[in-house]
Amino acid sequence: MRDQVRVFAPATVANVACGFDVLGLAVDAPGDEVRMRRREEPGIRITQIRGDQGKLSREPTKNTAGVSVLALLKHLDSDQGMEIELSKQMPLGSGLGSSAASAVAGVVGANILLGEPLTAAELLPFALEGEKVACGVAHADNAAPALLGGFVLIRSYNPLDAIKINTPDRLYCVLFHPELEIRTEDARKILKQRITLKDAIQQWGNIAGLVAGLMQSDYDLISRSMQDVIIEPIRSLLIPKFHKIKQAALDAGALGCGISGSGPSMFALCAAENIAADVGKAVQDQFASLGVGGEVFCSKINQQGPKILDDQSS
Amino acid sequence: MRDQVRVFAPATVANVACGFDVLGLAVDAPGDEVRMRRREEPGIRITQIRGDQGKLSREPTKNTAGVSVLALLKHLDSDQGMEIELSKQMPLGSGLGSSAASAVAGVVGANILLGEPLTAAELLPFALEGEKVACGVAHADNAAPALLGGFVLIRSYNPLDAIKINTPDRLYCVLFHPELEIRTEDARKILKQRITLKDAIQQWGNIAGLVAGLMQSDYDLISRSMQDVIIEPIRSLLIPKFHKIKQAALDAGALGCGISGSGPSMFALCAAENIAADVGKAVQDQFASLGVGGEVFCSKINQQGPKILDDQSS
Numbered sequence: 143m144r145d146q147v148r149v150f151a152p153a154t155v156a157n158v159a160c161g162f163d164v165l166g167l168a169v170d171a172p173g174d175e176v177r178m179r180r181r182e183e184p185g186i187r188i189t190q191i192r193g194d195q196g197k198l199s200r201e202p203t204k205n206t207a208g209v210s211v212l213a214l215l216k217h218l219d220s221d222q223g224m225e226i227e228l229s230k231q232m233p234l235g236s237g238l239g240s241s242a243a244s245a246v247a248g249v250v251g252a253n254i255l256l257g258e259p260l261t262a263a264e265l266l267p268f269a270l271e272g273e274k275v276a277c278g279v280a281h282a283d284n285a286a287p288a289l290l291g292g293f294v295l296i297r298s299y300n301p302l303d304a305i306k307i308n309t310p311d312r313l314y315c316v317l318f319h320p321e322l323e324i325r326t327e328d329a330r331k332i333l334k335q336r337i338t339l340k341d342a343i344q345q346w347g348n349i350a351g352l353v354a355g356l357m358q359s360d361y362d363l364i365s366r367s368m369q370d371v372i373i374e375p376i377r378s379l380l381i382p383k384f385h386k387i388k389q390a391a392l393d394a395g396a397l398g399c400g401i402s403g404s405g406p407s408m409f410a411l412c413a414a415e416n417i418a419a420d421v422g423k424a425v426q427d428q429f430a431s432l433g434v435g436g437e438v439f440c441s442k443i444n445q446q447g448p449k450i451l452d453d454q455s456s
Numbered sequence: 457m458r459d460q461v462r463v464f465a466p467a468t469v470a471n472v473a474c475g476f477d478v479l480g481l482a483v484d485a486p487g488d489e490v491r492m493r494r495r496e497e498p499g500i501r502i503t504q505i506r507g508d509q510g511k512l513s514r515e516p517t518k519n520t521a522g523v524s525v526l527a528l529l530k531h532l533d534s535d536q537g538m539e540i541e542l543s544k545q546m547p548l549g550s551g552l553g554s555s556a557a558s559a560v561a562g563v564v565g566a567n568i569l570l571g572e573p574l575t576a577a578e579l580l581p582f583a584l585e586g587e588k589v590a591c592g593v594a595h596a597d598n599a600a601p602a603l604l605g606g607f608v609l610i611r612s613y614n615p616l617d618a619i620k621i622n623t624p625d626r627l628y629c630v631l632f633h634p635e636l637e638i639r640t641e642d643a644r645k646i647l648k649q650r651i652t653l654k655d656a657i658q659q660w661g662n663i664a665g666l667v668a669g670l671m672q673s674d675y676d677l678i679s680r681s682m683q684d685v686i687i688e689p690i691r692s693l694l695i696p697k698f699h700k701i702k703q704a705a706l707d708a709g710a711l712g713c714g715i716s717g718s719g720p721s722m723f724a725l726c727a728a729e730n731i732a733a734d735v736g737k738a739v740q741d742q743f744a745s746l747g748v749g750g751e752v753f754c755s756k757i758n759q760q761g762p763k764i765l766d767d768q769s770s
Binding site for chain 1: 479609
């Protein structure tokens with residue numbers, strides 16, 4: 143049994159254009175890292191958080207990773223004590239699944255320190271408990287891909303039904319994060335609670351097309367399907383210059399481009415590494431010419447989920 | 457070049473539970489048959505219609521098959537004359553895609569008599585012209601699977617984007633047609649034009665799950681995904697004893713069961729031929745005990761679309 147472990151959990155893109163609340167994907171980078179140690183005394187201690195500019199609570203019952211680990215320990219009826227060091231390596235409140243990454247890293251680390259009593263899929267409900275602290279409600283479309291890797295469909299929330307969708311090997315994702323903060327709750331509040339049947343039909347045609355395109359490695363179909371007629375027209379109002387930035391990504395060869403989660407980050411899918419590099423550059427140039435500060439990340443789709451960064455055992 | 461041809465086009469199930477207006481499937485039987493002959497004089501003549509109890513127009517501009525063939529000839533700028541004999545081999549106005557089958561058989565037959573200038577996929581817009589005569593609007597989720605076979609996703613109507621979804625080999629479909637008639641227009645009128653975002657999310661989770669389940673041959677996922685929270689609760693009101701009949705099908709082992717198209721026919725998917733037989737028998741028993749008259753058809757999913765029934769050439 144290990145005494146300590148370091149775990150990386152990836153950033154994720156929820157919604158993926160036409161899959162509001164039901165589809166998410168994980169990238170290889172950026173992501174969050176935890177270092178966890180078993181301790182003699184029971185109880186969870188968060189000993190350090192780096193990279194959060196002091197924004198996150200060190201109180202385990204108010205911290206995403208802390209709450210997730212506590213929920214897991216409670217489920218397993220364990221009083222094993224643990225220390226958690228959290229290293230945030232991506233922007234917070236940015237729509238890149240930062241809280242899900244910390245929650246997933248936490249439960250995966252704790253599960254290892256406990257001798258892996260649960261499978262990755264079985265850890266999902268506990269990571270979602272942590273997500274609730276950050277977002278008010280648990281939307282699994284960040285936590286599930288952070289935990290399982292790749293594209294994950296949340297077919298149902300009650301009961302929870304997360305399905306991994308096979309995707310082409312050479313699919314790349316570009317993330318771009320303009321420097322402004324949107325609270326997930328605010329981004330939810332502006333959505334209409336009723337939509338037209340006509341729009342809904344278009345959306346379910348597109349989500350079905352996207353899943354088929356991913357599974358058939360049909361890049362053209364992926365591209366045609368990446369259209370969101372329901373959420374993007376509203377949420378894009380919160381992101382200044384959204385349409386110019388999106389157009390720059392598409393002009394540079396992206397298959398499609400949309401809001402990552404509830405924003406303000408955006409994402410683009412690309413059919414090859416060099417295209418992803420071109421898209422990243424085009425967006426960076428666009429940011430510069432618009433006078434928007436921000437970061438751009440290019441990465442492969444992460445197929446494996448969290449990574450164990452060392453294998454030091456006792 | 458052939459002088460005459462006989463073509464069979466299959467019955468189809470539109471909507472397939474959670475795929476309202478975007479998904480359809482074709483079965484091996486029943487279906488409609490046309491016999492077509494080239495004639496010297498230009499113009500289309502419908503020389504005979506069997507099995508329609510006199511309900512269909514013999515006037516080419518008012519008949520589904522006639523309109524489809526005329527649209528194809530116009531597109532090809534051809535004045536080739538043709539005679540059409542139509543043999544209806546399934547109930548009309550029943551939700552089994554009867555008008556789509558006639559339209560598809562017509563355009564496929566005409567295309568062969570003209571030396572096959574178009575591919576099957578290219579014939580779809582002309583079959584839809586015929587569908588318009590029958591239904592007022594063109595919904596491609598019957599005509600596309602009748603033409604292409606298997607399960608077909610209509611990702612978009614404008615532009616028309618029909619995508620074939622690969623499905624497990626041993627998938628069977630049971631169709632049951634209670635003896636009552638529902639007009640497609642009426643079945644549309646009772647639908648709500650606005651729906652809740654919450655219901656829509658559930659529906660797009662299910663349609664994405666169904667497509668993933670079909671493509672991965674995951675029968676359990678197919679079964680879990682076959683839920684329609686939007687259309688079925690309303691349209692099932694038009695079908696007396698709907699819930700009892702559905703329960704009988706599920707109890708007999710069906711993966712899922714729902715309304716076929718706009719009803720009143722219903723369908724069930726089954727993972728094997730013997731299960732399909734059991735489901736067919738259970739529904740027939742249910743019909744008998746409820747005092748509902750009707751027909752039951754068991755068949756494999758049709759993977760090839762229309763069949764050419766002879767190969768008599770000149």
